[in-house]
Structures are given as structure tokens and as C-alpha cells.
Amino acid sequence: MKTHLRGLAAGLSMAVAAALAATPASAQTPKRGGTLTYMIPADAPPSLDGHKENTFATLHATAPFYSTLIAINPENPSSSTDFVCDLCTEMPKPTDDGKTYTFKIRKGVKFHDGTPLTAADVARTWQYIVNPPKGVSSAREAYMVMVDKVENPDDETVVFKLKFATSAFVPALADPFAYIYKKDILEKDPAWYEKNVLGSGPFKFSSYEIGQSIKGVRNPDYYHEGQPYLDGFNAIFAAKQSVRVDAIRADRAATEFRGMPPSARDELVKELGDKVTVQTSDWNCVNLLTPNQKKKPFDDVRVRRALALAIDQWKGAPALSKIATVHTVGGLVFPGSPLAATKEELTKMAGFGTDIEKARAEARKLLKEAGAEGLKFELMNRNVDQPYKFIATWAIDEWSKIGLKVTQRVLPTGPFYEGLRAGTFEVAVEFNCQNLVNPLLDVAKVLPRSVYPENYGGYEDPKLIELYNAMLREPDPARQREKMRAFETYALDTQVDTIMTPWWSRIIVHRSYMKGWKISPSHYLNLNLANVWLDK
């Protein structure tokens, strides 16, 4: 029934998920029944509408209620290319030179109110996501630029017509926020889904108390045979780290699905032994230290290079991995992706060298040449502990070793983004975090703002854009990889537009009785709980 579509982005394969404690035997037969209690590490999301929101808090609260057209394979979520049908019957082969995708929709699927879900609902949903009518907002409009139109020739068929063929389309289609809504409701009141839930997913909505909890019960009419296994779930909002660890320890909740710091893992394993299971994965998120090139002396590439050279990535990553949710030294590309630089390739770039003393000597020299010896500046950071503030503490100490005096200014989310957008900072701790591993699009973060609106480095660079476009359009995987190196080297070494820090590592500690769930490289994925069961 589930058809796999492999080899989209040059056959990416990753075996990053590794269980530290004993992993449950996958051959076990799932048991039915029970209620899963888990925590959402956030305060209340602004709304329940996946189409409008960007925050994982919305996803963690509502994903179990909804179906999507396709999804990452829940049995193999660590792969970034293994997509399966959720509402469609078969993953289609593109026609028309890769510009047309025709999906057949399952028959007999019902919304939770008993009405049938048809291709018309799927098509209207996607039309609203891709091209929302005036007055309706869609958070994913920009991601779906390649889609020209979505058609609905009959009750079983949805056709996506693309503007240009791209391997970025299918991963974008598997966006976990792309809940299938009911056509009539969308047309009548596009804001209805902000405060209400009506899906066709494995669980029916039962209750929601803002800032407290959201609950669901089994959908008896669910279309995937035998699923869900749980009778229901209770998701509790718990924003503070210490509360969540305590709650798992006392079994007030089985887990959380975002990611915990190493200290939490250590404590829970120490206290609970094999009563908890740890799953870890590389995480498709990374913090970047971005100098504002509109501010002196950061317009000087020598100064930026010195900032990069001062940081000992190779010594920092293993040490930080003991205390923060970071783990792997990497360049612009998610480590583990075939497009990512090897260690040897990395070491050729500024700041990735293996001789730190030499690098720091060079950094001091560069600072001197640039007249920026003993430079004092302010690092702007967001009010998030893990790993933002850990990264900052580390970087500030590394910079002090070449005589830089750095203070830190921490801001809550709103003022932080305002600072980025207004360019009032000197150097900022930024982040790049995407849901599906799609390096071709993910690396666009370093493109100038005129091309990529979320770049805050304050530079324009036609050469960089040219390198990117050449890489993006290259059909041959090996050459694409070479062009990715050229792009990466130019951004990180020639221009030093941003300074990498170790890529995040996702650590999920869950009660061992929770089975069936597998970790993925993103906290946005694999959250509908259909295949989760309790071994109690």
C-alpha cells in the first residue's frame, strides 16, 4: 500500500538515528490501548492552524488530528528521501518533463465529523497553501514557489502543475504543516481552523485548554488498517526544562518530542536506567554567528576571517556535546548528506583548520592589519538556553583568546528579530532550522537578502548568487557536489559571510514503554502518533 519514492536528491541516505539504550525489537507486535501523555516544550501556540503558523508548538499539539497528502515514512523517519502516501494511493511518477504530478486520493476517508474527504478537499487545501486568496495568510507560500497550480479534475484526483521541474518539490509537499482541511469550511471561514480542529487523522480532537493541555481520542474510522494503537493522547504544555525532566522521571509524562540537553539525558538514565530509552539523531538545525557587514569593522573580510579562525570547532564540538544540544562539526550542508563537506574538505576552510594555534596567530595578524586589535563588540542573542546561550558562551571565550572583548545582549524573540531585520546588531547568533532535510534549499540561508529575505548579514554579492544558481541547476550529482563546495568555500572561507557552529544533535529520552516511535532529524516530523503504542 505504501509506495516509497527513493533517490530524489541524488540518493541521500543517512543512518544517523542511534539508540544509546536498548532499542525495542522492531518485530514486537503493537499492543492496543492506553493513553500517551507527552509534553510540548512551549507555551501556548498562537493558533491551531498549521497553514498559518510556523512554530513546532502548533505541530506538536495538532499533528495527530490531521492527514497530509504525503509524509516522511514513519517507519524510517531518519531518511530524508523516503516519502510515503498518507492520503494518496500511490506516489506518482512525474510526467511532462517532471512538471506534472498526478495523485490519486484514497476512497472512503472520512473527516472526524463523518463527512467524506475527497480530492476536492485536498485540492482546495493545497490551493490555499500555495496561493492563498486575498486576506488569507499561508506561512508556506514562499516554499511552494515552484507550484504553478493545483487542479482537481475529478473526485479522486489532484494534479500539481509546476512552473519548473525540481527535486525540491516532493520534500516540500511532505511538509508536516500541510494539514488537509475541509473545502466547505475553508471557503466559508478561512480563520475557522485557527480555533477549531476538524481533520481526518488518527486522533479526534477532545479538548484544549490554552497553555495547559490538548487531548485527543482514537479515530475509529482511521484509514490506515489497525492504527492508531493508542486510545488517546494528552499533550501538556511545559515550557520549563526542569519541569519536563522531573515529569519524565516521575512518569507524569512519557516524553517530549523536541529534544533535550545532554544533562537531562544523563539525569534520566542515571535515575531510571532501562525504564527510559534514548534516541539520538543529527538535527537539521544549526546556529550561525553572523557579522553585520553594514557595521564597521565587520565590512572588512579580514576581521570576519579572524572571528572564524579564533574558534576551535574540532575541540569545541565534542566538549559542547556533553552540555548542549550540539554535536557535529559541519559546513553549510547538513552533515551526513552526500552534499556535505568531508572532514578533509572542511579543514581547508577558515575556522576549520586542525592547528588552532596557527589559526589564532593568523587571526591576530589579520586583526592587526585591519586595525581592529582588541576589538570590543556586542553579540546579539535570543533568549533561548539550548543551545543559543551555550554557543555564545563558548564563542565569546574563544574570541577572547585573540584579544577580542565581547559582551552579550540577549533579547526576547520579538526584539531579537526586530534587531536582525533593522540591522542594529554587530554580530548575531542566528539559526537555520528546516523541517525536511533539503540541502539545496537549506543553504540558501547565506544568500543576500535581496534573494533570501531571511538573511541578515547586510551584504550584496552577485558572485555568491551565481555560484548558488549554478549549483542548484546542476543535474549531475557529482558535479553538483563540486559546485556546492565552490559555493560553500566562497561563503565561509572567501567572504566569511557567516561563521558555523557545531550542528545540533537531537536527543529524545522517552519512557521505554512508549514504542513504535522513531527519531528523525527534525522536531517537525513524525508526530501524528498513529504508529505509537504502549507496552504496559
Add this chain to the structure above:
Amino acid sequence: MHRYILNRLLLSIPTLIGAAALVFLLMRLIPGDICMVRLGGSGGTVSASALAACHAQIGLERSLPLQFLDFIGGFAIGDFGTSMWSGKPVVQEIASRLPVSLEIALLATIVAVAIAIPLGTISALKQNSWLDHVVRTVAIAGIATPSFWLGILSILIVLDVSHYLLGSPWMPSIDYVPLWDDPWGNLSIVILPAITIGYRYSAVTMRMTRSAMLEVLREDYIRTARAKGLVEQLIINRHALKNAMLPVVTLIGMEFAFLIGGLVVTEQVFNLNGIGRLFVLAVQNQDYTLTQALVMLTVAVFVVTNLVVDVLYAWLDPRIRFG
């Protein structure tokens, strides 16, 4: 008396308007706005058009004086608007969080009074004895300890002790249940935060009771009573305690209003979905309407408590006349 109360209520109007202006300006001075938090908070693309749409939907594109008049006008007729974050009426947002905060505040006050008044009295009667020193040390320690530290440690102690005694760690539920649904479950949730807050609160009250008692005990009429040979117990109960209660009542009232501050931190530590947490959330989300309503609520509670305390004060001490 009625005139006094009326007068005081009239005087509170400028206070309310001033507080309204202050919160209105303060919130708008914070860079960025709720749309940026909402759209950009998770690192998504914030397009200019989405931002504009969000502003229009919330009404942020209107001029500041217009927004202020809207806020004040609404407040005057009891319309607090809708939360910019959730889109739900502010009244509903607050009402769903009020019970847990009120419960803890009340319980903390009971804990505080129950500990503070007897200990404070004893401390005063046995001034400079070892007992006095111990009581004062405990009291000052309560004031000196950061409450979140106390909270985090107290949960850990419960976990460790229960682990040791029961074989598996236990802690109260992190999912609040109302008192009338499950009294035992509810009590187990609120008792730790109430003690955490109540301890600090009792420390403040204990010190006040002690010094008020000391002062009263030196008054002439107590000396007279003693000279007349009245039984010590009687002197304390009938004369000293009653008069010493005046400043204590003031303090209890004032501190009750200040509890909001204590709740802000404690509710986070214990994952309670109360007013304090809502407050922090509203400020951090830059939810103007909700923050404004919460500040006005706090200010109103403060004004009313002050008034009640003053009236109570006069009632306890007939020497005070209303001017």
C-alpha cells in the same frame, strides 16, 4: 466613612489612567511586535505582505492615540478586547487562569499567617532569647532565598524522598485539575507552590509581627496592665496582639497584591497555567491587549486592597479617623 471611600475611589481614577498610559507606552517601546514573534518566532520566512496582513488583522496599523482611546474606552465600559495572540476574548483568557493563581495565593496567605503570627508573637515576647534568634534567622532566610531555587529544589526533594520511600519517584501532576473535580489531586498540585510562596510571605509577616508586638509591649497601657498584675496571657491576647495586628494587616494586604510577582516565577517552576505565567507570556509575545488588561487588573486589585486595608485599619483602631 462613605465619603472617605468615595473620595479614595475617585483618587484611584488618575492612578488607573496613569498605569494605563504607562503600560500602553512601555509595550509599544519594545522593538518588534506580535506579528514578528508569531511569524518569525520559529525562524520561518517573514514576508512583508504576511506582516502587513497580520498588522491589519490585529489592528496595529492604526495610529497610537486611536489605539489608546480604544483601550481606555473599552476599559471604561468593561470591554477588554481580544488577545492578539490567541484571538480569544481577554476576559476568557484571564478567567481560565485565575482559579489556580487565586487558589495558590489564598493558600499561601493561610500558610503565611498560620506560621507568622504565632512565631512572630513568641519571638517578640522572648526577645533576644535563642528562640527569638532562631525564629528570626528562619524568617530572614525565607526572604533571602531566591524563590525559583527553592521551588526547583523542593520538587527534587519530593522526587528523591519518594524514590527512596516508595521505590519509584513521585511528583504532583503537571496537568492541573480543578478543586471540585479531584480535591486530592488538586491539593497535591498547589501545596508545594503555596508553601514556596507562603514561606517568603510568612517571613515578611513574621518580622512585621515581631516588631509591631515589641512596639506595643512597650506602650504605657501594657505596662499599666502588667503593673495591675493582669495575667500575661490575657495581656497578650486582649491588648497587645490586637493592636500589633494593625501594621500586620496592612502588610498582609500589600503583600497579597505583590503576590503576582511571586506567582510569575513560581508558576513557571511548577508548570502552573496561572496568571503569573500568562503575564510573562503576554509580555514576551508582545500581546498588547492582554498585557494591558493584566496590568489594569493588577493595578485595580492593588487599589482595592489598599482601600480595604485602610478601612480595616480604621475599624481595628478607632483612634484613626478618616480625614
Add this chain to the structure above:
Amino acid sequence: MTAVTDDLPVRRRSWLAASLRFARRQPLGTFGLVIVVIAAIAGLSAEWIAPYSPTANDFAAMTEPPSAAHWLGTDQFGRDLLSRIVYGARTALIIGFVSAFVGGFLGLVLGVASAYFGGWIDDVLQRVMDILMAFPLIIMALAVVAIFGTGVQNVIAAITVPLVPRCARVVRSSALSIREVPYIDAARTSGFSHARIILRHMVPNVVAPFLIMLTAFVGQAILAEASLSYLGLGVQEPTPAWGLMLQGGAEEYASTAPWIAIFPGLAIALTVFGFSLFGDALRDAIDPKMRER
């Protein structure tokens, strides 16, 4: 001439005697003073006392329990906790004293002005103080930090604002009781300037409650910084600060590396404890009614 020189040793002796009397009568207060003095010495001479740099990461010594090399252990980044606490004393005292003095001074000025001038000035000032009193402190602090960002001076500003009205209130009521005293009236009618009357006659008379309040404010400011830190908006790395250390430590390491959570907490609690004890004793010593017992 000779009278003056003769006078000095006598005064010194009486000062010493007063101190001794204070110590005898106020053992708790003396204990508090000792704590305060220790914290002050630590803060003033951190460079000489601290065995390590408070900010240098040492990845070879992360989260180590107390040992001979690190008396209080090390934190997540391998930094010596004792050194950080010693340097943190400086941050704490800067925040405590600056907030207390600035807040206290503004409160003193406003309170005395309010009492002395009376009339509409008093009315307006009182309303403003009412607003500031009623305004939830932590929210005001959050807003101030959100506007200006973290940083020691902004944190101080955030903590100071709420102290002003509380000081003004107390000073005003003390000053009011003096205003009607005949000698102030006399000074007024004899044409002395307002400033002179206020400074020469009113201020000295409100000094006692003012001083007592200052000691309380120092402690409160140190605690307020810790609360802000818990919300993530207190003093930030790389500045060593107790609230900052406690937040990180208590949140993540209270169970696995308790020394990271315990020692900064003790530093805060002990210092505030010291200031409170000393303040109490000061009140008892200064208050004439208390003295006569």
C-alpha cells in the same frame, strides 16, 4: 585648637565602643555585617582572591565535583565555581548598591520634596508613586530589559525603577512628621532657601529610615536580578553573576551536578541574609524607642 586634637581619640574610642556595644547587643546583626564585609572584600579584590579566571572555559574539567584543585567544583564549561562566585560578588554588589543608591536617592528627593512643598506637587508626585507602586514590578523589569536588552546597566535600571516609589513613600511620611515642627517653620519665616531647609533640616531627620531601607534594597536588588535571570533576562555571559549561574545550574544540573546549583544559590541567600540581618540590627540600634530597653 587643643580641644579639637584632644577630641579626636575620644571620638574614635567612643566609635569603637559603640561598635562593640552594637556587636554585644546585636549578635545576629554583627553576623550579618560580617557576611556583608566578606562579600565586599570578595567583590573588591576578586582579581587577587579568585584562583582561576571566571570566564575561561576548560573542557578538560567540565562539571567536576568539589576537589582540592577546585574547592567548589567546576561548572558546565569547566570554569572554577569559586572564582565565578568571587567575581560574581562584584556584580551582585554593583547591582545591589547602584540600584539601592540610585533608587534610594531618587526616592529621597521625591519623598522630601513631596512632603516639604505639599499642595499640588505632593498630589501629583503621590499619584505618580501610586502608579509605580501598583505596577507589577517584574513586568516593568521585563519590559525595560526587552526594550534595552540585557547588560548590567539595563538590568540595574530595570531593578531600580520599582524601588523609587517605595522609598519615596517611606521618606515622605517621615518627612511629613517633621515638616510641622516649629523649627522648620522658623527657618522658613526667617527666609532660608528651600534647598537649605531641606538639606539642613529635613534630610538629616529622615536619614534613619532611609538607611534602613537602603540595606533592604541591596538585598532585594540582588534577588530581583536572580528572578530576571530565571526568566532568561538577567545579567548575561560572559559577566560572572550569581543569578545567571543559579539559573543555568538549577535548571539543568540540580540533580546530576548539584554543586553547580547549590553554591551560587547559597551565595545569593547568604548575602541577602547578611544585608537583612544587618539592616534589622541597624533599625533596632537607630530607633530611639528600641534603644531605651
